[in-house]
Amino acid sequence: MAVIGRLFAIFFGFLVACIVASVVVLYAIFFPEMSDVSIDVDQSAINLILGFGFILISGFALMPALVIALVTEAFSIRHILAYAVGGGIAGLCCYLGFIPFDTVNMTFNGIVRRHLEVMVGAGILGGVIYWMIAGRNAGAWRSSSPNASSAPPPMPR
Numbered sequence: 268m269a270v271i272g273r274l275f276a277i278f279f280g281f282l283v284a285c286i287v288a289s290v291v292v293l294y295a296i297f298f299p300e301m302s303d304v305s306i307d308v309d310q311s312a313i314n315l316i317l318g319f320g321f322i323l324i325s326g327f328a329l330m331p332a333l334v335i336a337l338v339t340e341a342f343s344i345r346h347i348l349a350y351a352v353g354g355g356i357a358g359l360c361c362y363l364g365f366i367p368f369d370t371v372n373m374t375f376n377g378i379v380r381r382h383l384e385v386m387v388g389a390g391i392l393g394g395v396i397y398w399m400i401a402g403r404n405a406g407a408w409r410s411s412s413p414n415a416s417s418a419p420p421p422m423p424r
Contacts, residue, residue, distance in 0.1 A: 276404070287389075289317060289320035292324060295388075327364045345402060345403055345404070352391075354392070359387050361390065
């Protein structure tokens, strides 16, 4: 039963991390001059952009995030730095998924440095958010067994 609860925590953590990463990416890419929150922007357009951004970010980040979640659950890795680095790698994979790859020269064509930095930064923030929701208890489902007695340990003599 603990595994099912853990799967829900992983899924919920992934969704919230993708929402936060998509907000960061879309505001950084579409509104780079936005330093004052009082700028008059059409709210329905923002909602539409955030919706599509969430779909794109979560779709491209699913496989790298799944690999990171499996590794951290299997080895009970609970350190925040591991999730931040994993999120950065997932953000890098997401960005490189958008960029065309030249198989003849074995290079990516059209890398924009600012966009790469924004995607990696959003991935790091997404990794930290995932750690806050699900990563702090990675692998804890293995230590809880239903047959464990609730009696305290015996007193030393």
